[in-house]
Amino acid sequence: MTTVEPIDAITFPAPRGGCPFAPPPAYQEALERPVSRISLWDGSHAWLVTRHEDVRAVMGDRRFSADARNAGFPFLSEGRRELAAESPSFIRMDDPEHARYRRMLTGDFIIKRVETLRPEVQRIVDDFLDRMTSHHPPADLVAEFALPVPSLVICMLLGVPYQDHDFFQERSRILLRNHSTAEQVRRARDELSAYLEELAERKAQDPDDRIISRLLARGDLTRSEVAAMSLLLLVAGHETTANMTALSTLALLRDPVQLARLRKDPTLIKGAVEELLRFLSIVQGGTVRVAVETAEIGGTTIAAGEGVICMLSTANRDGSVFASPDELDVGRDARRHVAFGFGVHQCLGQPLARLELQIALETLIRRLPGLRLAVPAEQIRYRTDAAVYGVEELPVAW
């Protein structure tokens, strides 16, 4: 047994330090201890797990449950508790229940399937870039490029009309914001669910060959089950990639050496995307679990009913796995990163996210050799208050 001190030194969410891309210093300091205590918004406590090996151990161990219906599950905000309260999707379930739903979708997200989307995604990327550059600089890269690309792609895959993007983007942001009240989250979730159930109703009458219609055609899912799965895919499918695209662009603009390497050798793009996923680790609250049986992590006993927060950002800067972890190095092999999580819940959409990021960043770099920030870097506002880190706007010129 290890004694953990200082007790309760860390409050979630800990503030970021000087580097906007680095995890909060309090989490990084926690790498010196196997586990730490962290206090949450409601006064409850959980274990904070920060090391690569320990994060993988928790995420790969069925004694740690992702099911928020279990007593002691740690919620990162009032809104997140509300979100899990009703019709949870499979991200908040354990196997075998989780696997049943997930396997209905894995066929759509395997690499071979996703690769067939490459020409279509390239066309979408080129199209939004054409539109952005058809007017005079500056442009907000978030609103005109980073957000519309993955939104349109996930709409296309699900069969959701893209013209409704303002409706679902606004509500997704409310769901993922830390300071949203339970009431705001309930309303946003209910409106999104109602929208998707109504869409499912229409698809049942007039099916297409997209995911929502195919889920309905199985015949073993209710409309509300289909709506819950679509809600997860719709929200997870655009917010993450959008923030990752904009933040990656900023990180590269602020590191001209790495940007120049990528410009010179575009074949580095695949590895660069892995490195950016590692370096930026945008799922800034990490992944949450509750122990359903007593387990030992890093020499500390975690009792059944105790919550655990796995800090993906610090695991991705664990010096025992990644040399010079605080450096962005587009040439390194970063594939051991846990930016997509680990274990049975590891991101379902990762082949799609990779494809979108590779194409978006490669195209941006190739087509806009003069790409630069249109405001001083100090003026960029960061999304510190959201489940997914990123920038509010990214004013650029070219």
Next chain:
Amino acid sequence: MRVSVDPDRCCSSGQCVAAVPEVFDQSEDDGVVLLVLPLPPAELRSAVRTAAAICPGRAISVQES
């Protein structure tokens, strides 16, 4: 080197296919791992070790011989 996979542990991440498409594949229906080359040639072995290390289901075992 002999490779084996445990489909029950596989969570269909596709990491192995991305790392060594010559050795691993995924079922078209549910994405579960398919072993194409259980005895990989020397030039693929280091990539196979990477695949085993990053597999999120710890579904890949490698027996060095």
